[in-house]
Amino acid sequence: MIRRSGPDAAATVKKDWRRWTCLVDVMARGRSARAPISTEEYRELYRRLTTDCRELAGSADNPGRTLHETMMATVRPWLSPQALERADREILGFLLQRCRWIERALGVRTSVLTHLRRAAPLFLLPAATVTVVVGWTLAVPRIPLLDAVRFRWALLWLSVKRASDVEKLYLVGIVLILISIYSVSRMARS
Numbered sequence: 001m002i003r004r005s006g007p008d009a010a011a012t013v014k015k016d017w018r019r020w021t022c023l024v025d026v027m028a029r030g031r032s033a034r035a036p037i038s039t040e041e042y043r044e045l046y047r048r049l050t051t052d053c054r055e056l057a058g059s060a061d062n063p064g065r066t067l068h069e070t071m072m073a074t075v076r077p078w079l080s081p082q083a084l085e086r087a088d089r090e091i092l093g094f095l096l097q098r099c100r101w102i103e104r105a106l107g108v109r110t111s112v113l114t115h116l117r118r119a120a121p122l123f124l125l126p127a128a129t130v131t132v133v134v135g136w137t138l139a140v141p142r143i144p145l146l147d148a149v150r151f152r153w154a155l156l157w158l159s160v161k162r163a164s165d166v167e168k169l170y171l172v173g174i175v176l177i178l179i180s181i182y183s184v185s186r187m188a189r190s
Helices: 007-028 039-058 065-075 081-086 089-106 112-138 145-162 165-189
Strands: none
Touching (some): 007 039, 007 065, 007 089, 039 065, 039 081
16 A cells, blocks of 8 residues: 655545545435445545545644544544445434535635535526516517516506405415425525
C-alpha cells in the first residue's frame, strides 16, 4: 500500500469525502432505493477514507487532527452500501448534515449544480407565474400586452367580486391547502 502524506493525502481525503457526501445525499433524499455504487467501489472508498483519516489523525503536525478523527468516526459504522440502504431516512438526514459540516470544515467547494438544485424552487414559482401571465395575455388576439393584462386582471377581480361567500371560502380553502402541501413537502425534504 502506498502511504500518502501532506497535501497529497489531504487532497485525496477531500475528493473522497466529497464522493462519500454525494452518496449519502442520494440515499438521504430517497432518490434511489439502492446505492448508486457497486459494493467493490464502496469498499475501496471506505478503505481509502478510513486509512487516510487514520494516518492524518495520527500525524503529530496535523492541525486538523480532531476533524480527521471526526471523519473517521462518521464513516466507520457504515461498512457497506447495504448499511446505508437499510438505514432510516431520519438517520441519513443527520448523517448528511454532519457530512456537509465536515465538508465546510475541510474547505470543500460545493458544486454549482448543488447550488442550482437548492435554489431551483425559489425561481420556479416566479418563472411559472410569468409564463402563465404572458401566455394568458398573448391568448387574447389584437390587444396590446398591457391592455390584455389589465383585462385579465379585471376579469379575475370581477369573478371574485361576484362570487358567493361559499365560493370565496372554497377558493380560500384551495389556496390554503396548496400552501400547506407545499410547506409540508419542503419540511419533509429538509
